[in-house]
Amino acid sequence: MMEDERRVVREALSGDREAFASIVRAHEVRVRSLCLSILRNPAEADDAAQDVFIKAYKNLSSFRFESSLSTWLYRIAHRRCLDILRSGSRRRTEPLDAMDGEVFQEKAPPERGDAERILAVLSPEERLVLTLREVQGLTYEEMAGVLDTTLDGVKGRLKRARKTLRVKARHLFEPAAVQRVKETTP
Amino acid sequence: MTHDDLKDLTMALHDGQLSPSDKAIAESHLAGCPECRRELESWKRTAKALFHEVPVAPSEMFVQRVMRGIESQDRPTALARSAAWERPSAWARLRSLSGPRWAWAGALAAAVAALWLFLPRSPVRFVSAEKPDIAAEMSDVSVDAIGSETDGYGTTVEAYWL
Numbered sequence: 001m002m003e004d005e006r007r008v009v010r011e012a013l014s015g016d017r018e019a020f021a022s023i024v025r026a027h028e029v030r031v032r033s034l035c036l037s038i039l040r041n042p043a044e045a046d047d048a049a050q051d052v053f054i055k056a057y058k059n060l061s062s063f064r065f066e067s068s069l070s071t072w073l074y075r076i077a078h079r080r081c082l083d084i085l086r087s088g089s090r091r092r093t094e095p096l097d098a099m100d101g102e103v104f105q106e107k108a109p110p111e112r113g114d115a116e117r118i119l120a121v122l123s124p125e126e127r128l129v130l131t132l133r134e135v136q137g138l139t140y141e142e143m144a145g146v147l148d149t150t151l152d153g154v155k156g157r158l159k160r161a162r163k164t165l166r167v168k169a170r171h172l173f174e175p176a177a178v179q180r181v182k183e184t185t186p
Numbered sequence: 187m188t189h190d191d192l193k194d195l196t197m198a199l200h201d202g203q204l205s206p207s208d209k210a211i212a213e214s215h216l217a218g219c220p221e222c223r224r225e226l227e228s229w230k231r232t233a234k235a236l237f238h239e240v241p242v243a244p245s246e247m248f249v250q251r252v253m254r255g256i257e258s259q260d261r262p263t264a265l266a267r268s269a270a271w272e273r274p275s276a277w278a279r280l281r282s283l284s285g286p287r288w289a290w291a292g293a294l295a296a297a298v299a300a301l302w303l304f305l306p307r308s309p310v311r312f313v314s315a316e317k318p319d320i321a322a323e324m325s326d327v328s329v330d331a332i333g334s335e336t337d338g339y340g341t342t343v344e345a346y347w348l
Contacts, residue, residue, distance in 0.1 A: 017253065024249045033242040046248060053252045054259060115236050133201060134237035140203050158201075159194065162229065 005069050013060055020060075024053050027070055030136075031077050037135040038081040038128055040116060048084055052077045071145040074138075078128055078146050085124035121168035126161035133158060187211075189219075196222050200230065 011019035031052055035045035055076050056063075063072055119127055132138045132146060143154045187195075192215045198204050199212040216223050 017256070020256070021249055021253050024252050025244075025246075028248055028252075029242050029244050032245075032248065033239065036240055036242060037237075046251075049248070050252050050255055054255050057256050058259075118236060130233075130237060134233045135239045140201070155194070155198070159197070162197070165232065166229075 002065070002068075006065060009060060009063060009065075009069065012057075020057055023056075023069065027073050028053075030070060031073055034074060034077050034131070034136055035081055037131045039084060044084070048080050049077070052080050055080070067145045071142060074132075074142075074146040075148065078132075082124050082128060085127070118165075118169050122161060122164055125157070126164055129154075129157045130161045130165070192219070193222055193225070196226050197229070200226060 008019050008023055012023060028049065032045060032049040035048040035052070036042060039045045039048060052073060056073055059076075063069070067075075122130070129143070129147065132143050138146065140151050140154045144151055147154065147157070149157070192212070195204065195208060195212040196216055199209060199216075204212060216226065
């Protein structure tokens with residue numbers, strides 16, 4: 001597997017565009033999925049994922065095979081998504097909610113009806129670390145590679161993010177509120 | 187092991203990141219600690235409600251879009267090199283400007299004149315020390331010596347503002 005990866009990367013580095021296209025094909029679902037989980041807007045997520053692959057193409061020569069290609073791509077994606085989340089010029093996130101089959105009912109009270117609003121209590125970094133774990137199901141070790149930190153660093157970040165969500169959004173986690181969001185989730 | 191450590195262990199159990207021995211410790215603690223059990227259940231509900239994966243289908247259209255993006259990023263440099271000879275001349279660019287041509291030409295002439303008038307003069311030449319009058323004759327303006335130096339043949343020459 002690793003050998004195949006090395007071969008394809010070498011071919012792409014020698015200018016073989018089709019080799020790079022095969023890298024994109026192999027990883028696009030996971031990268032787009034990560035971007036979508038974090039940004040929650042399909043168009044914005046695909047734009048971000050495209051940026052990730054273009055950046056990967058430009059920096060392919062700096063990939064040293066110290067991690068898997070997917071971890072490296074995830075690392076680029078995580079940075080790109082963080083930049084977008086921090087930029088403050090986000091597009092509206094409704095499209096994902098709509099695509100989800102109207103996850104949040106229109107008539108829900110505004111103070112507790114919207115997952116986006118709940119997640120807004122998290123910093124971009126906290127949101128990202130929870131997404132990597134809860135949505136993408138990365139192991140602590142994989143997360144350490146993506147976040148460029150140690151295993152203890154991962155555990156600490158996860159703990160802080162969960163605590164933030166519990167403390168800042170405590171009023172939203174009353175069983176009734178969580179149940180309502182859960183019922184409307186496909 | 188403190189209660190906080192055990193609480194961390196139960197979250198790591200939720201994450202599926204424990205060794206068999208730690209897993210046994212966490213499960214045993216959960217069985218006897220209602221607080222940790224409640225907290226873990228609460229987190230599971232929260233995570234399920236807020237962090238759910240939206241399925242993404244493979245898309246060849248996306249792959250092609252990326253490849254087009256890469257090509258378009260590579261192209262400008264190549265195009266800039268290959269098409270340099272096709273660039274319009276300065277005169278052609280001037281002709282393409284909007285407004286009367288004489289106005290643009292006049293503005294250009296005025297800019298050149300302003301540069302000539304206001305830019306400080308540089309010493310125009312070194313003149314032999316014995317013949318500063320030659321420099322004066324050549325310029326019709328006052329001549330000020332601003333320095334002197336010895337040339338390669340041992341002759342002292344002076345510099346003048348003309």
